[in-house]
Amino acid sequence: MSVLDSKIPAGNLADKWTDYKDHLKLVAPNNRPKIDIIVVGTGLAGASAAASLGEMGYNVKAFCFQDSPRRAHSIAAQGGINAAKNYQNDGDSVYRLFYDTIKGGDYRAREANVHRLAEVSGNIIDQCVAQGVPFAREYGGLLDNRSFGGTQVQRTFYAAGQTGQQLLLGAYSALSRQIGLGRVQMYNRHEMLDIVKVDGKARGIIARNLITGEIERHSAHAVIIASGGYGNVYFLSTNAMGSNVTASWKVHKKGAFFANPCYVQIHPTCIPVHGVNQSKLTLMSESLRNSGRIWVPKKKEDAEAIRAGRMKPTEISEENRDYYLERRYPAFGNLVPRDVASRAAKERCDAGFGIEANETNEGVYLDFSSEIRSKGKQAAFAKGEHAPSDERIWQLGKEWVESKYGNLFQMYEKITDENPYETPMKIYPAVHYTMGGVWVDYNLQSTIPGCFVAGEANFSDHGANRLGASALMQGLADGYFVLPYTVSDYLANEIRTGKISTDSPEFEQAENEVRGMINQFLNNNGNRSVDHFHKRLGHIMWNKVGMARNEQGLQEAISEIAALKEEFRKDVFVPGSADELNPELEKALRVADFMDLGQLMAQDALQRKESCGGHFREEYQDAEGETLRDDENFKFAGAWEYTGDNISNSVLHKEELKYEFITIAARNYK
């Protein structure tokens, strides 16, 4: 019998959430002001949760490490947000969104959670429009949609290439309203450095004021962690520089299980690495795959000529191009899910067809010329020009592409100094999103009572691979439409508790531990910068726990990371002092947690002897290089329990995934 209780309610799939909600306990309005809630992180999940709970009348304290809640990295999401509205009349429904998401996740997510997500997806769009989020519209004044990977309908709502920005600013404005009304107290430039448990329950946090260095105690009746994903364990990723696992890792160390850490999404369309001083990778939205065609040269000598600068991509004729996604997956073509597209790019580059002239020759083309010509022709006809010249077609097509993706093209040009209207974009996969995270039950509560985890920080909805435009959906679903109900149910037992003191020995001890950790770094007097170690960790992770993994590599990674962690502790140099703004200290505290996490990811990847979604084990593939799942032995969420500083001793608990309403099958996008 597993120690994990998912608390999935009984009943018919489509009625579970409604029935469950109807029977959850409530907290009366007059009792809510007596209850404190802490929210860590102000991205889509955190900001929407803090705003909603504040509106309900709870006392909310929200924390972010950035200088304003509006900067959380949800802001960088480009392409869109899914919702089963069926505005396009292409046969979409709640069930289809549910099914696509489960299938996209390679049958490694919970049915009930995913169905709930699909159910509330429509409400999210209604809520955001009511808040003044300016989604893209058609000329009739109604909302526009586009397609994303892994689906055959148009259900993605968007705001040019800045959907995340617009949704986050919507949530930020709702949060700002509550701050202005005094219902939410906002702590900018604060980093959570530990969770405090009293009598087994989450009762507060220790946070560092990043400006003054002050260590603060904050108590609450419930703590919500919405601090995002852990992609920066790879050093290079599409995450923001400050994105980190620290809040999640601290709750893990205090008893919250960490699930499926090996499930990492490598996004197929990012700008390739340019050099050793590179600090991050930039995503080019998946929405571009609506219009762009991905290819490499068919002939190796052409690829070599391009890398050597002797040939341009535009000089390669149509018959000498290998549109490998269209070739391998005719049904979905360029819109296969991300994991599939990424592996296919790696396969071509490993085989010697990569086109980027960097150390690794890793890069493929994303080409818009077909779309420019076809849309140009349509536009000309729409204007009554029946014999347009090639130049005219090109001009109109370019205008169409610009209206859809203008900001992305501009971003690409600024970074690479190449004009993507004239030459195809160069792209390559990069670490983007982490499906794993803190294990939570149906209520989004972790294995620490009173500690809830939302958004990318939890593990719950995307299985082994997240579909495009589903992260924004999940963040807002958790914050607006799930936590307000489930947190209230938990808090119904807290109305008599009264204010929680921060003078208890538990707070004292947690604060002392945090101070000890900080002093250790500052007095360490080693020889190397934090970045030096972070880059080495990233190197191990990318090479051995990256897009393709094998037993030997993973075993090597485990011992290499453990050794690196020791070296980091002995030899890292952190300048400055504790009582001031000290970015190097902030980084050191975060990288310490990434070291532990990296090792756990490798261990998780090692135990999962199958390939599924973003987790590809070279030993488990079919003759065509597709993933081979092992449902007999691995149809479970793997939740790790922390047992001490030696990560090798972490204990794996299994939550068996039950598929009662759909038949699981091999994923097929051919």
Added chain:
Amino acid sequence: MASKNININLKIWRQKNVNSKGSMETYRLNDVSTDSSFLEMLDQLNEQLINERQEPIAFDHDCREGICGMCSLFINGEAHGPDRAVTTCQLHMRKFKNEETIYVEPWRAKAFPVIKDLVVDRTAFDRIQQAGGFVSVNTSGNTIDANAIPVPKVDADKSFEAATCIGCGACVASCVNASAMLFVSAKVSQLALLPQGRVEAKQRVLNMVRQMDEEGFGNCTNTGACAVECPKEISLDNIARMNREFMSAMVSAE
């Protein structure tokens, strides 16, 4: 594009904290790839300083793809540097010459006090937003259907363009009066252009402008520097729209 390495001289503002006096310090940095972003160049300088046991330079940054609005440098006398329509993180070293001397300062405005080195406090923007930059709608599973109110595409597009403001503060830093009109007008316009935001439009503009004045931002004298330096090319039309909104709210306020 072929990358090459350049050597540069840097004059950078150093200031211990809000209470101390700062000064420009000189640094030399060799072998900077022209493919590096400006912030990657600063990373390289910081790595050099750390290896020399000196304190690295504090600067704000996060997403490094031009959208979070956290980076904020005044480079060679221009907010976000010499390139147009970019944030500092999107500015690349290919825009600079070998052996060039580059001046780097924080935003300068009374309402943006320096916290340390190149880091400033922009919470004044948050407080303006809290004063009225929202639609007063609670979370509800029962709002009307998103398509119940059609919005003319032209209005939706203008609203979106205003909404792309990233709140970086370049407009304030570029303005001779340190005025926040472009920032505030972008939010006022975004919501005033949509039927959902129209209901509270009068109160919103009055509240946001009041807060803007209380924070110590200067007045607008229509020099237009803000729109030139804005990394998101927010239009001056928004300021005109806010002025109209403000005047009409003033004369008709209850």
